[in-house]
Each structure stands twice: as structure tokens, then as C-alpha cells.
Amino acid sequence: MPRPFRPVSLEPLRRRSKRTAGLAVLALAAGLLAAAPAEAAPADQQRQRDFAAAAREFGVPEHVLLGVSFLESRWDFNAGTPSTSAGYGPMHLTDLREAGTGTHHDEGGEDPRGDDARRAKLPVTPPPKPPPPGLQSIDEAAALTGQDVATLRTDTTQNIRGGAALLAKYQREAGDWYDAVARYSGEKDAAGARSFADEVFDTISKGVSRKTDDGQNVTLAATPVSPVRAQAxxxxxxxxxxxxxxxxxxxxxxxxxxxxxxxxxxxxxxxxxxxxxxxxxxxxxxxxxxxxxxxxxxxxxxxxxxxxxxxxxxxxxxxxxxxxxxxxxxxxxxxxxxxxxxxxxxxxxxxxxxxxxxxxxxxxxxxxxxxxxxxxxxxxxxxxxxxxxxxxxxxxxxxxxxxxxxxxxxxxxxLAGFGRPGSPLVTITPDFATNQPAFTGCEAGGKPCPARGSGSVVLRSEPTDSAPLLKDIGLRPDGSASTMDVSDIGSRAETGQRYVVAERRAGWTAIWYLGQKGWFRDARTTSPAFGLVVTPKPGLATVPVFGRAYPEAEAYPANVPVQQVVPLPYTFSAGQRYSLGTMLGSEYFSATTFDPADHVVVKGKTRYVQIQFGHRIAFVRADDVRILPAF
Missing domain, CATH: 3.40.80.10 (Peptidoglycan recognition protein-like)
Structure with a gap:
């Protein structure tokens, strides 16, 4: 087990904090940043002022407070919604009464193994255990600050005060800012808590500056520390x-x-x-x-x-x-x-x-x-x-x-990459904070989800905001259009995925997607990309699209059952183009018994091309398509 991280430059703080737990101003090597007078600070500096004020009030080094908050939330408000571990606000004050519950793992019929050679494995997931008691920090913060829990969840200023109060309390009990930061993670596991503290102090050393999801400019100035750290x-x-x-x-x-x-x-x-x-x-x-x-x-x-x-x-x-x-x-x-x-x-x-x-x-x-x-x-x-x-x-x-x-x-x-302006190949790159699709069903079917940042871009069948979404015949064999349900990926492109432009109109771009044109408003939504694209060979009206790149029947030895290569129910037609992901050989890993000696990899002569076909990747036979540069 690695030895705990001990920032050398924090040693004077330890000695002084043992002499006086009430010390209000503590310095690391470069000292604390002085807060600007409240009346001089612009509106987008309010969060910076809140950190400075809370640091002074509770005697926490400002860069420690900023570093902890950054490692929890990147200083974001996140529309007042809980994190995946029930944490709220910039300081990630946790409230188990608002904890999340499962969705996708206890719905649908996915066989996680996904091997036709064996019967489907559909394990029943038991009700989840509650999160650990260490993740209930908001009540303690409420007692320390005199604020009610609802305010600490929704008011960023009070949320920061709550986090500062907790850090100060942990430091008084531990006599050490490193241990206070480790404890703030909420985990009893020492190794994980130390890893969190290490990352906080690394962030302090390097510094960081960004605009939050609600438009606040916050800066953590680089404050050199000299860690004495054992290699993990x-x-x-x-x-x-x-x-x-x-x-x-x-x-x-x-x-x-x-x-x-x-x-x-x-x-x-x-x-x-x-x-x-x-x-x-x-x-x-x-x-x-x-x-x-x-x-x-x-x-x-x-x-x-x-x-x-x-x-x-x-x-x-x-x-x-x-x-x-x-x-x-x-x-x-x-x-x-x-x-x-x-x-x-x-x-x-x-x-x-x-x-x-x-x-x-x-x-x-x-x-x-x-x-x-x-x-x-x-x-x-x-x-x-x-x-x-x-x-x-x-x-x-x-x-x-x-x-x-x-x-x-x-x-x-x-992910933005470097492409020629006007390239027919684009990378989906919306601004995460300001891109806020109106999804539904986060908590209950049809109920609007909180408005918050997303990497998803919703596609429409025509270049208007009122046009229906695209159809995914695999998800909806009846041919109905996709929906805005948070789990419905049938008409949704995602950050970093690459698509080929099918058409452009004023303010709108269409990409080829599941055999259709998917339209979206193009302002700050994509970046031009370099790469290769895939289109049917001349003379082929359509080519089949597959969900796996399995070998041809002749490649299988006698003792391995042939796995069928069944096309998916989509149409890849002449004139359409899709981004090439990679070239692949055909393979099937036969592993149906407990004895690894029986496991064998079947490799065929058929070659496949991976494409970005819809929200999901897909495969086409290399013999069916042409590969072209995206000019």
C-alpha cells in the first residue's frame, strides 16, 4: 500500500494548526489570493467571491477550498440536480434522501453476454444497497452553518459555506489539511480517500480556470507544493x-x-x-x-x-x-x-x-x-x-x-480535431454547458428532466424545430418516430462521433444517420474533421449492415457451430456516406465450456469496416463498399 501523500509545503500549517485551531489565515508557498472588494467584482465573479468569503469565515486556505470543490463538481451548480452519488452544488454536499435509483439495468432484455451459441444470460439484479453513511454530509453542514438542508442544496453561496465549514471541522479533528481533504471524500477506505486528496493537491499545484455551467468565471491560481509521494x-x-x-x-x-x-x-x-x-x-x-x-x-x-x-x-x-x-x-x-x-x-x-x-x-x-x-x-x-x-x-x-x-x-x-473548413466530415462538438436538450423521463415517464448540459444532439427529420424526430426501425419496428425520452437514442448524435454531411441549409445541417437525413441547428454544434468515409460500391443499390463482424461459414472448424451473420433491419443506400471508424478482420471467440482448453478463436477471410451508422456503431463488409477521403 502506498504511503500517504504529504505536501512538504503544508508542514508549517500542521505545526501552527496544532497550536491554534482557530487560525483564520493560513498560507501555502505562494500565499492566499486576496479577494476583491465586493462592490468592485463583476456579476460573473460572484462564485469566486463566495469561495474567498467562506475561506475567510471558516479559516480554510482558499486554494484548498477551491481545489476540493473543483475535484467534486468543477465549481458547477448543475441546475441544482444531484450527482450520481447524491451530491449537490459546487461543494457536493450529499443527501441520501435524494439519492438516485436504477433505470436501464433493470429494464429491457439485454443479454450482457450476447453470444448466440449459449442460452441468454438474463441475471436478475437485486434492489440496490443504500449508499454508505459517509455520503450524508449535508446534515452536518446544516448544523455547522445554521442553514436548512434545502437551502444548502439550492443556494450556491450557502453550499460553499457548508463545504468550508466541514473542511474546517475535519482539519480541527485531524490537525492536518491533507487528512481533512481526504476525509471530505466521504469514503472510509483510506487508499481511495488519499487518492482523492492527492488529486486535489495536484490541482492546486497546477492551477485551473474555467467558466462554470451557470456562467461564473472562477480561477484557482497555481500554488506550488512539493509532494513527497510514494509510487502506488x-x-x-x-x-x-x-x-x-x-x-x-x-x-x-x-x-x-x-x-x-x-x-x-x-x-x-x-x-x-x-x-x-x-x-x-x-x-x-x-x-x-x-x-x-x-x-x-x-x-x-x-x-x-x-x-x-x-x-x-x-x-x-x-x-x-x-x-x-x-x-x-x-x-x-x-x-x-x-x-x-x-x-x-x-x-x-x-x-x-x-x-x-x-x-x-x-x-x-x-x-x-x-x-x-x-x-x-x-x-x-x-x-x-x-x-x-x-x-x-x-x-x-x-x-x-x-x-x-x-x-x-x-x-x-x-475531440474537436483539425479539419478543413467546409469538410463534408464533421465531429459532433456541442458546448456541453449550454447544450440542454429537453429530455423527459429522468424520474418518471413523460416528466421533463431538469434543464442541464448534455453532449447529445437531437436530430429532426426536417430543418425545423417542430419536425418529428428520426425513425429507428430497430427500436421501433412499427415505424413510429423516436421520442425525447432520456433512454431513447434513436435520433441522437453524441459528442465526438463523426458523421458525413448530407445537406446544408441556412442555419441547419443534415447528416446521414440510419439511412436518413438527420437535421440539427449547426451553430457551434460541429467541428470539421479529417478522415475516411464509406459508401456502397457502384452498382449496389444497398449494402447490408451488421451488428457484429463474424467470419464466413467456411471458416469454422467442424467442432464449432457456425454463427449466422444476420443483417440489421436498416438500409444503407447508394449515395449515402458514413464515417469510417476502423478496418477489422472477421472473428468469433468460441468459449462455451468451463475448460479454457476448449476455447478457440475462429478467424475468417471476410473483412469488415466499422462505421458510425447511427447513435451506435455498425459493420459492413469491405467488399460491399468504397472507402474515400472526406473531400
Whole structure:
């Protein structure tokens, strides 16, 4: 276990705080920023003034207060909605009475394994455990500030005061600002709490400035600290250094009736290249996820990341295949990462979780040579159904409130890219904070969701705001139009995805999407992109679209049942073009018995092209299409 982080420049603060817990002004190496007089500050500086005032009132170093808040919420208000771990406001004061409940994991009929060679595995998810008591901080903040709980949830000024009061109390009890920050994470697990504190003090060292989701300009000036930090050793895990990573193994175990669970032994990348990293959310709390992944009768994934502090747990070695994505082809070629939280109720993810997850994805991408783009780093909502009958049951996490743009910025791979102005290939890049689609159903069917930022762009059948949404014949075989329900991805493009422009009119752009033109207002919605596009070969009116890239029948050995390659119910017609994601060989990982000696990878001669066909990716045969530069 790594030794606790000890910022050298905080040592004088420790000695002085032991002599006088009531000290109101404390300095790190560069000292505190002086707050501007209230009457001189513009309206968009109010939050900066609130941090300064709360720091003075409760004797908290201002940069410590700013650093903690940034790691929780990036100083955002988030429309007064709870985070995925029931936290409110810039200081993420938690209130379990408003905690989220599950949606997508307890609806629909997705088989997480998604392998036609075995009977469908449809595990029944038990009711989620309540979140841990440490995540009920708002009552303590109310007692310390004299403010009621409702005010602390909805008033940013009082919310910041509540967070400052808690930090001051924790420092008085611990005698150490580092330990106070670690305790603020709300987690009893020492390694995860230290990891949170490390990230806070790293942020203080580097500094950061941004405009919040409600238009406030906030700056944390870089304040040099000199950490004395041991390298994280992470025994028995595959994780980057300098993060806390636990080993919580998923069982590989024989079960009655010739069954077994809850993953498959493999030898990747020697046996198959790992092409994808799939981002999920748990639709439950950490403790529930830990119980489920250790159940041999349940399903599995490779990693889970905790919301409050970014703690990582690894469950399945990355060389092995977990049962997580609902599509066996994708499972066999991916690593699955679950994030504690909810796709709809509880609509924002903590900065601590984003940062740790980005470090993990960057580490895995380097290890397996996976490009950092949205053709390879995909959400569960981007995984295609395997055959027509499975499309409707596929899951839609992490949902429209996952900030893909910020996530890729943290990985050092911005999604906007560099393309020629007017390029027919565009990347979806709306401004997350101001892009606020009017979704419904976050808490109850048909009820409007809170207005808040999203990476989703809603597509319409004509260039007017009143036009119906597009049709997704796989989700709605009756041919009805898609809806604004938060779970309905049938007419929705997502940040980072690339599409080909089909038409432009004044103020509107149409992209090719599921065989249709999908229209959206183009102001600040896309960025031009370089890349390749795919279109049917001359003479072909249409080409079939598939949900998996399986080999031709002749490739299967006698002891492996042939897997059918069944087209999805969509039309890819001549004249349409779609963005090329990657070129792929045809493969099927046959693993239907407990003995890994029986597992075999079938590789065919058929080549496939991955395309961004709708909200989900899809595959077409290379022999059916032309690949062209996007000029």
C-alpha cells in the first residue's frame, strides 16, 4: 500500500494548526489570493467571491477550498440536480434522501453476454444497497452553518459555506489539511480517500480556470507544493501508477447444469486484439456493484470506479473476456469499465471519477494500442444489437449527461480535431454547458428532466424545430418516430462521433444517420474533421449492415457451430456516406465450456469496416463498399 501523500509545503500549517485551531489565515508557498472588494467584482465573479468569503469565515486556505470543490463538481451548480452519488452544488454536499435509483439495468432484455451459441444470460439484479453513511454530509453542514438542508442544496453561496465549514471541522479533528481533504471524500477506505486528496493537491499545484455551467468565471491560481509521494504499487492489478487500485476478483467458477460464471478465460492480445474500451455506469452504488461482480451466477466487467473519490477496483484480468456489453463480438474485443452512478436520476458525474477514469483509459489505450477516439472509446449506448431481435433491449448508459468532451480533454486527446473548413466530415462538438436538450423521463415517464448540459444532439427529420424526430426501425419496428425520452437514442448524435454531411441549409445541417437525413441547428454544434468515409460500391443499390463482424461459414472448424451473420433491419443506400471508424478482420471467440482448453478463436477471410451508422456503431463488409477521403 502506498504511503500517504504529504505536501512538504503544508508542514508549517500542521505545526501552527496544532497550536491554534482557530487560525483564520493560513498560507501555502505562494500565499492566499486576496479577494476583491465586493462592490468592485463583476456579476460573473460572484462564485469566486463566495469561495474567498467562506475561506475567510471558516479559516480554510482558499486554494484548498477551491481545489476540493473543483475535484467534486468543477465549481458547477448543475441546475441544482444531484450527482450520481447524491451530491449537490459546487461543494457536493450529499443527501441520501435524494439519492438516485436504477433505470436501464433493470429494464429491457439485454443479454450482457450476447453470444448466440449459449442460452441468454438474463441475471436478475437485486434492489440496490443504500449508499454508505459517509455520503450524508449535508446534515452536518446544516448544523455547522445554521442553514436548512434545502437551502444548502439550492443556494450556491450557502453550499460553499457548508463545504468550508466541514473542511474546517475535519482539519480541527485531524490537525492536518491533507487528512481533512481526504476525509471530505466521504469514503472510509483510506487508499481511495488519499487518492482523492492527492488529486486535489495536484490541482492546486497546477492551477485551473474555467467558466462554470451557470456562467461564473472562477480561477484557482497555481500554488506550488512539493509532494513527497510514494509510487502506488497496485499489487495484482493492471492500473496506472499514482492511483488507488483495489483487486476485487470476479469468480471463474463451475455451476450446476454444465454452466459456469462469470467471465471467460482468454489470452488477449495474443489471441485477439483489444479494439474497444466500453464505458458503463452501474445504476447502483459501489457496494452493490462489488457484491454483484463477485457473484459467479451474475455477469462481469473489468473495472469499477467509485464516484466520491475515484477509487478503482479491478475484477477481471484484461487478457480475459468479461460479460458486459450485450454483444459477444464487442465483449471479446473490449475492456469494460463501470462507473458508480445513474444515467438519468442523479445526472452528473464527479470530477474525481472523470479524472481517475481518464487515467485508466489512457493507460489501457497505451497498453493495447487503442486509438483515443470515439470509434474505439465507446459508451455502452454505442454498442450495436447483434441481430434485429436484440436491438430493442440494448442498454443506453452512461447516458446523455456523460461529458465526453471533458473526458477526452483529460486524456489529452481533444475531440474537436483539425479539419478543413467546409469538410463534408464533421465531429459532433456541442458546448456541453449550454447544450440542454429537453429530455423527459429522468424520474418518471413523460416528466421533463431538469434543464442541464448534455453532449447529445437531437436530430429532426426536417430543418425545423417542430419536425418529428428520426425513425429507428430497430427500436421501433412499427415505424413510429423516436421520442425525447432520456433512454431513447434513436435520433441522437453524441459528442465526438463523426458523421458525413448530407445537406446544408441556412442555419441547419443534415447528416446521414440510419439511412436518413438527420437535421440539427449547426451553430457551434460541429467541428470539421479529417478522415475516411464509406459508401456502397457502384452498382449496389444497398449494402447490408451488421451488428457484429463474424467470419464466413467456411471458416469454422467442424467442432464449432457456425454463427449466422444476420443483417440489421436498416438500409444503407447508394449515395449515402458514413464515417469510417476502423478496418477489422472477421472473428468469433468460441468459449462455451468451463475448460479454457476448449476455447478457440475462429478467424475468417471476410473483412469488415466499422462505421458510425447511427447513435451506435455498425459493420459492413469491405467488399460491399468504397472507402474515400472526406473531400
Amino acid at each position: 504499487e497496485n499489487p495484482k492489478t493492471e492500473c496506472p501508477k499514482k492511483v488507488s487500485c483495489l483487486s476485487v476478483p470476479a469468480p471463474y467458477q463451475e455451476l450446476p447444469n454444465n454452466d459456469y460464471g462469470n467471465h471467460d478465460k482468454a489470452d488477449r492480445p495474443k489471441s485477439q486484439k483489444v479494439e474497444y474500451i466500453v464505458i458503463h455506469d452501474t445504476e447502483g452504488y459501489w457496494d452493490t456493484a462489488m457484491d454483484l461482480v463477485q457473484d459467479p451466477t451474475y455477469v462481469s466487467w473489468h473495472y469499477t470506479i467509485r464516484s466520491s473519490d475515484g477509487q478503482i477496483a479491478q475484477h477481471v484480468p484484461t487478457k480475459d473476456v468479461a460479460w458486459h456489453a450485450g454483444n459477444w463480438y464487442v465483449n471479446a474485443k473490449s475492456v469494460g469499465i463501470e462507473h458508480e452512478g445513474f444515467a438519468a436520476k442523479g445526472t452528473w458525474y464527479t470530477e474525481a471519477m472523470y479524472r481517475t477514469s481518464a487515467k485508466l483509459v489512457g493507460y489501457l489505450a497505451r497498453k493495447y494500442d487503442i486509438p483515443l477516439d470515439r470509434a474505439h472509446i465507446i459508451g455502452h449506448d454505442n454498442v450495436p444489437g447483434t441481430i434485429p431481435s436484440t436491438i430493442k433491449g440494448m442498454h443506453w448508459d452512461p447516458g446523455p449527461y456523460w461529458d465526453w468532451s471533458h473526458y477526452f480533454d483529460l486524456m489529452g486527446a481533444p
